[in-house]
Amino acid sequence: MTTLVFGHKSPDTDSTGSPIIWAWYLNEIKGQRAEAVFLGEPNTEAAFVLEKWSCPKPRIVESFEAGTKVVIVDTNNPAELPANINNLDITAIIDHHKLVGGLETKGPIDITIRPLACTATLMHDLMGADADKMPDWVKGLMLSCILSDTLEFRSPTTTATDRALAEKLAAELNLDLSAYAAQMFEAKSDISAFTDAELLRMDSKEYTAAGKALRVSVLETTAPKLILDRKASLMASMTAVAAEDGADQVLLFVIDILNEEATLLVPNDLVKQFAEKSFGATVTGDTVVLPGVMSRKKQIIPALTL
Amino acid sequence: MTTLVFGHKSPDTDSTGSPIIWAWYLNEIKGQRAEAVFLGEPNTEAAFVLEKWSCPKPRIVESFEAGTKVVIVDTNNPAELPANINNLDITAIIDHHKLVGGLETKGPIDITIRPLACTATLMHDLMGADADKMPDWVKGLMLSCILSDTLEFRSPTTTATDRALAEKLAAELNLDLSAYAAQMFEAKSDISAFTDAELLRMDSKEYTAAGKALRVSVLETTAPKLILDRKASLMASMTAVAAEDGADQVLLFVIDILNEEATLLVPNDLVKQFAEKSFGATVTGDTVVLPGVMSRKKQIIPALTL
Numbered sequence: 001m002t003t004l005v006f007g008h009k010s011p012d013t014d015s016t017g018s019p020i021i022w023a024w025y026l027n028e029i030k031g032q033r034a035e036a037v038f039l040g041e042p043n044t045e046a047a048f049v050l051e052k053w054s055c056p057k058p059r060i061v062e063s064f065e066a067g068t069k070v071v072i073v074d075t076n077n078p079a080e081l082p083a084n085i086n087n088l089d090i091t092a093i094i095d096h097h098k099l100v101g102g103l104e105t106k107g108p109i110d111i112t113i114r115p116l117a118c119t120a121t122l123m124h125d126l127m128g129a130d131a132d133k134m135p136d137w138v139k140g141l142m143l144s145c146i147l148s149d150t151l152e153f154r155s156p157t158t159t160a161t162d163r164a165l166a167e168k169l170a171a172e173l174n175l176d177l178s179a180y181a182a183q184m185f186e187a188k189s190d191i192s193a194f195t196d197a198e199l200l201r202m203d204s205k206e207y208t209a210a211g212k213a214l215r216v217s218v219l220e221t222t223a224p225k226l227i228l229d230r231k232a233s234l235m236a237s238m239t240a241v242a243a244e245d246g247a248d249q250v251l252l253f254v255i256d257i258l259n260e261e262a263t264l265l266v267p268n269d270l271v272k273q274f275a276e277k278s279f280g281a282t283v284t285g286d287t288v289v290l291p292g293v294m295s296r297k298k299q300i301i302p303a304l305t306l
Numbered sequence: 307m308t309t310l311v312f313g314h315k316s317p318d319t320d321s322t323g324s325p326i327i328w329a330w331y332l333n334e335i336k337g338q339r340a341e342a343v344f345l346g347e348p349n350t351e352a353a354f355v356l357e358k359w360s361c362p363k364p365r366i367v368e369s370f371e372a373g374t375k376v377v378i379v380d381t382n383n384p385a386e387l388p389a390n391i392n393n394l395d396i397t398a399i400i401d402h403h404k405l406v407g408g409l410e411t412k413g414p415i416d417i418t419i420r421p422l423a424c425t426a427t428l429m430h431d432l433m434g435a436d437a438d439k440m441p442d443w444v445k446g447l448m449l450s451c452i453l454s455d456t457l458e459f460r461s462p463t464t465t466a467t468d469r470a471l472a473e474k475l476a477a478e479l480n481l482d483l484s485a486y487a488a489q490m491f492e493a494k495s496d497i498s499a500f501t502d503a504e505l506l507r508m509d510s511k512e513y514t515a516a517g518k519a520l521r522v523s524v525l526e527t528t529a530p531k532l533i534l535d536r537k538a539s540l541m542a543s544m545t546a547v548a549a550e551d552g553a554d555q556v557l558l559f560v561i562d563i564l565n566e567e568a569t570l571l572v573p574n575d576l577v578k579q580f581a582e583k584s585f586g587a588t589v590t591g592d593t594v595v596l597p598g599v600m601s602r603k604k605q606i607i608p609a610l611t612l
Contacts, residue, residue, distance in 0.1 A: 098411045105405040108603070113417035297414070 002033045003069040003091060004061065007119075008080035009039040012203060013148035013184070015074045016046035017141035018119040020055060022073055022094065024138050025123070029130045034071070037061045039082065043202060045148060048187035053140040064088055074119040078102040079206055094122055097297070117157040120145035121165055136173060143169040143177075144184060151220060151257050152181040155294045182222070185257050189223040196230065196237035200250050205296065210306035212270070215247040218296050220255040224263060227254050231287065235267035251304075255294055262293035262300075278303040308339040309375040309397060310367065313425075314386035315345040318509060319454035319490070321380045322352035323447035324425040326361060328379055328400065330444050331429070335436045340377070343367045345388065349508060351454060354493035359446040370394055380425040384408040385512055400428060403603070423461065423468040426451035430471055442479060449475040449483075450490060457526060457563050458487040461600045488528070491563050495529040502536065502543035506556050511602065516612035518576070521553040524602050526561040530569060533560050537593065541573035555580075557610075561600055568599035568606075584609040 005023045007015025019036035026034035038060045042050070050057055064070070066087040076093055077100045078085055085103065092110040093103070096119055114122050120142045124131050134142070146166040150158040153166075170177040191199060204217040219227055227234070238250040249270055254263040264279075266272050266286050275281045281288045293299050311329045313321025325342035332340035344366045348356070356363055370376070372393040382399055383406040384391055391409065398416040399409070402425050420428050426448040430437050440448070452472040456464040459472075476483040497505060510523040525533055533540070544556040555576055559568040570585075572578050572592050581587045584606075587594045599605045 093405075096414050098413050098415070099399075099409055099417060101410045102407050103405055104407045107404050107608070108402050108419065108421040109404070110421065111405060111417060111419035113414065115414040115416065302413070 001069050002035050003071055004064070005034055005036045005071040005073060006039055006061070007072075007074040008077070010080075010202060010204065011038050011040055011042040011046055013043075013046045013049050014119050014145040016042045017049060017145040018073045018094070018123060019071075020058065021120055021123055021138055021141055021145075022071060024134075025127055025130070026071075029127070029133060043188065044190050044193075045184050045188035048184060049141065049144040049148075052183075053137040053144070055137060055141065072103075073123075076100055076103055076113065077205075094119060094126065096122060116159055117155065117162040118146045118149040121159075121162045124165055125161075139169045139173055140175075143173065143175070143180075147177070147181045147184060148188075151255075151294060152178065152185075154257065154260055156298045157295050185220070185222045189221040189226060191219070191221070191226055196234050197241050199227070199230075199234065200237060200241045200252060201245075204250075205301070206245075206247065207301055207304065209274075209301075209304035212248045212306070213246065214304070215242060215245055215250045216253075216296060216300060216304070217250060218253045218255050218262075218300070220257055222257050224254050224256045228263065228287065231265055235265055235286065238265075238267055253290075253293070253296070253300060257294075260292060260294060262290045263287050264290060273306055274304060277305050307375050308341050309377055310370070311340055311342045311377040311379060312345055312367070313378075313380040314383070316386075316508060316510065317344050317346055317348040317352055319349075319352045319355050320425050320451040322348045323355060323451040324379045324400070324429060325377075326364065327426055327429055327440075327444055327447055327451075328377060330440075331433055331436070332377075335433070335439060349494065350496050350499075351490050351494035354490060355447065355450040355454075358489075359443040359450070361443060361447065378409075379429075382406055382409055382419065383511075400425060400432065402428060422465055423463040424452045424455040427465075427468045427471050431467075445475045445479055446481075449479065449481070449486075453483070453487045453490060454494075457561075457600060458484065458491075460563065460566055462604045463601050491526070491528045495527040495532060497525070497527075497532055502540050503547050505533070505536075505540065506543060506547045506558060507551075510556075511607070512551075512553065513607055513610065515580075515607075515610035518554045518612070519552065520610070521548060521551055521556045522559075522602060522606060522610070523556060524559045524561050524568075524606070526563055528563050530560050530562045534569065534593065537571055541571055541592065544571075544573055559596075559599070559602070559606060563600075566598060566600055568596045570594050570596060579612055580610060583611050 005019040023034040023036040026032040036058045038058050064082050069089045071092045073094045076095045090105050095113045096116045116122050146162050153163050200217050204215050207214050207216050242250050252265045272283045275283050275288050279290050311325040329340040329342040332338040342364045344364050370388050375395045377398045379400045382401045396411050401419045402422045422428050452468050459469050506523050510521050513520050513522050548556050558571045561568050578589045581589050581594050585596050
């Protein structure tokens with residue numbers, strides 16, 4: 001039986017590249033039959049990366065037959081996975097997020113979670129000496145995952161291991177790391193094709209803070225103006241998106257990659273309270289700039305309070 | 307702050323030795339401050355092992371202050387851990403059981419689960435080249451954990467990795483592996499000091515099968531007669547133990563290590579049904595022999611059905 005390898009439902013570059021990298025490893029090195037698949041449409045940066053490395057786009061799978069052999073990468077959160085995930089035959093989990101609880105396996109399996117910036121970095125560690133066998137297109141995907149998740153080493157989630165590996169891969173690929181990262185971020189910044197609701201859900205995690213069910217969304221961009229020009233309609237969409245998704249509020253942080261700051265949209269008093277209590281910010285209008293805030297995992301989620 | 311390292315509430319040899327091994331590693335190799343502690347009284351085999359390797363018995367900790375830094379080994383099941391486990395600062399999990407769900411961490415941490423027979427084997431892998439620095443008493447604990455969890459390689463959970471490591475350690479320690487294993491199993495077989503209720507809970511996992519909440523208990527022994535001589539009072543105790551622990555039924559499997567078979571006590575029709583439906587056994591009296599059954603994880607839990 002072919003093992004299906006997938007990341008979370010909103011594939012960013014790490015959740016796009018890592019399943020493909022691991023399927024390559026299982027097929028070519030471990031002699032297993034594996035296929036990378038998507039649980040949703042990849043974002044514009046991920047689509048750019050696939051094209052850059054001439055990698056065919058994996059098919060999107062909407063539902064899985066019970067008992068399907070699967071490897072989960074870049075998440076351990078059932079909310080980001082197929083509804084019947086615990087009826088699938090999970091054979092491995094490779095992730096770099098906090099343990100959420102809720103996933104169950106039928107027997108003992110391989111689970112590796114590490115506090116690295118990027119799933120692909122962890123995969124490199126797990127491959128050991130076999131990593132030397134990676135062809136250029138796999139190295140390219142791995143490099144892309146690291147640059148994306150670390151925002152080219154600007155994010156405080158970046159570890160020395162992530163950075164050293166990305167620099168090694170760029171050297172081996174004879175690639176100008178910064179120029180390539182700029183191309184990736186430009187691709188990610190092209191949001192013209194998306195509706196407001198799609199933008200609010202594009203890179204979003206559910207999280208409860210101070211008794212409020214929040215959809216904590218980020219948009220990482222080198223062109224924040226493109227998003228902030230749409231702030232009125234984005235804020236207007238928040239109510240419907242929150243209601244549809246069973247949340248009390250959507251928080252949208254526009255992450256300015258180059259200036260290393262976040263702009264939080266402030267549609268109402270609840271968000272104003274979150275901004276003031278969580279980040280010590282002074283809110284005067286319908287947006288507030290949070291200097292240095294780049295990481296939902298390290299800086300936003302742990303801070304959220306009322 | 308000192309990190310406390312512990313296994314589950316009913317310390318067998320692996321849950322006794324592995325916390326001590328890992329605390330040694332954190333202290334001596336990683337330069338951290340760590341202390342192995344127990345969540346309960348170790349069993350007679352584990353006590354023998356500590357004495358054999360001149361290892362002081364770790365203190366038993368009854369309750370933990372919120373925020374205490376801890377490493378969890380040999381389990382990921384909240385039911386086998388302190389009640390406030392999710393309010394502690396879990397910094398790592400090292401385990402070889404199926405993922406149960408229910409543990410949560412505040413941020414991304416080191417989690418390693420592998421389908422090996424023994425936690426200590428996995429620790430050896432995680433140490434890498436530093437494993438060569440283990441003093442004899444740490445090697446002795448590691449060997450003991452493997453012999454205990456594999457029943458000297460008789461259990462079907464045994465992997466080639468577990469076996470090769472145990473044989474390597476025994477050679478380095480200049481120890482007759484089989485003679486030492488026999489001493490360990492003899493120590494485990496001395497059940498004279500325990501009440502019936504203590505025996506029913508000594509090596510026990512909660513598990514739901516066919517809608518029944520079960521306490522699935524095993525007693526691994528080289529002297530099954532010592533236990534089976536007490537079968538009438540053991541069966542009489544099952545009702546009270548099940549009621550106190552919120553279970554519908556206790557299943558007690560007496561594992562005969564040397565003859566590689568299990569004897570299931572059959573106090574009532576429900577257990578008779580489990581024996582017949584799960585193992586295809588023909589039950590005529592108040593016990594039934596299940597040839598070849600050695601492992602709760604691999605052979606008992608997956609089979610249980612009505």
